[in-house]
Amino acid sequence: MRNFLSTADWSRPELQGVLDRAAAFKDGATSRALEGKSIALLFFNPSLRTRSSFDIGAHQLGGHAIVLDAKGQTWPMEFTDGTVMDGTAEEHVRESARVLSQYVDLIAIRCFPDFVDWKVEREDPLITAFAAHATVPVINMETIVHPCQELALMLAMQSRLGDVAGKEFLLTWVPHPKPLNTAVANSALLIASKFGMNIRMLIPDDVYRLDERYMGAAENFVAEGGGSLKVTTDVKAAYDGADAVYAKSWGALPFFGQWDGEAPSRAKGADFMITPEKMAMTNNAVISHCLPMRRNVKIADAVVDSPAFMGIEEAGNRLHVQKAIMENLAGQA
Ligand code: CP
Numbered sequence: 001m002r003n004f005l006s007t008a009d010w011s012r013p014e015l016q017g018v019l020d021r022a023a024a025f026k027d028g029a030t031s032r033a034l035e036g037k038s039i040a041l042l043f044f045n046p047s048l049r050t051r052s053s054f055d056i057g058a059h060q061l062g063g064h065a066i067v068l069d070a071k072g073q074t075w076p077m078e079f080t081d082g083t084v085m086d087g088t089a090e091e092h093v094r095e096s097a098r099v100l101s102q103y104v105d106l107i108a109i110r111c112f113p114d115f116v117d118w119k120v121e122r123e124d125p126l127i128t129a130f131a132a133h134a135t136v137p138v139i140n141m142e143t144i145v146h147p148c149q150e151l152a153l154m155l156a157m158q159s160r161l162g163d164v165a166g167k168e169f170l171l172t173w174v175p176h177p178k179p180l181n182t183a184v185a186n187s188a189l190l191i192a193s194k195f196g197m198n199i200r201m202l203i204p205d206d207v208y209r210l211d212e213r214y215m216g217a218a219e220n221f222v223a224e225g226g227g228s229l230k231v232t233t234d235v236k237a238a239y240d241g242a243d244a245v246y247a248k249s250w251g252a253l254p255f256f257g258q259w260d261g262e263a264p265s266r267a268k269g270a271d272f273m274i275t276p277e278k279m280a281m282t283n284n285a286v287i288s289h290c291l292p293m294r295r296n297v298k299i300a301d302a303v304v305d306s307p308a309f310m311g312i313e314e315a316g317n318r319l320h321v322q323k324a325i326m327e328n329l330a331g332q333a
Pocket of ligand 1: 046047048049050051149176290291292
């Protein structure tokens with residue numbers, strides 16, 4: 001049985017197949033692939049886009065979505081094996097995953113890290129446990145990667161740039177008042193490398209390098225399929241001739257959960273906001289962000305409101321790529 005936990009588990013032709021189907025949905029194709037079927041959408045964290053687009057996408061495929069707020073409407077859950085459950089958790093994933101699997105045909109999960117211990121969080125323990133015990137396919141709606149967002153970004157880039165192989169992709173850290181999850185940055189690395197792009201990762205300080213699991217995967221993908229990966233702190237070199245700019249803020253992993261120590265490194269990126277002056281250094285690049293996004297902190301109004309900005313299109317693509325994923329997984333024998 002196939003899950004959609006990370007694009008790293010899917011080949012480039014398989015992902016292109018999903019993107020082609022998503023493009024067809026965007027062009028008006030219809031499907032009743034979920035007729036008589038259901039999907040559980042389990043949210044441990046807030047959402048606007050993911051929740052709406054999965055619910056509506058399931059409806060458009062003829063299915064039914066049940067949205068579960070796992071931080072208020074369901075029983076607190078335990079995910080670790082062998083635990084003496086004398087704390088707040090009332091049930092174990094070994095039961096909840098198998099019970100839900102009897103009601104629905106797909107389970108989708110959003111669960112961000114708790115920002116306590118990256119050594120634990122980097123194993124993605126909650127969705128991994130769900131996938132181990134569920135007997136229906138599991139879809140990642142964002143944990144420490146955000147694979148649906150990756151596909152939405154790639155669909156937008158292919159629409160604007162054509163074949164992206166060999167194109168210059170800038171993933172730039174941008175300011176934010178709080179240290180954030182690395183999921184979207186990890187995912188941007190995975191999808192750009194999988195599709196053969198030349199990646200420049202712009203960070204204010206070496207402590208913002210992403211986990212080796214994703215840096216290493218990106219190195220492997222470009223070695224196998226073309227493209228390159230370069231990490232830099234040089235703003236001018238990073239923007240020079242870029243074809244696509246992707247903005248994301250994230251917390252430095254060496255200070256995971258102990259953020260006070262990150263402050264001097266974060267200060268080095270104080271002027272990393274994307275401005276018209278920076279965009280003028282690019283090759284007339286397109287620019288995007290996963291949303292939600294703080295205007296004039298991460299990206300200046302003049303850039304967000306320019307034709308180069310494709311964040312709205314990327315968010316719209318979430319509906320189409322998720323319909324393609326649900327159709328694909330629901331169609332398994
Ligand atoms: N980009 C994204 O996943 O948006 P939401 O957090 O609103 O779902």
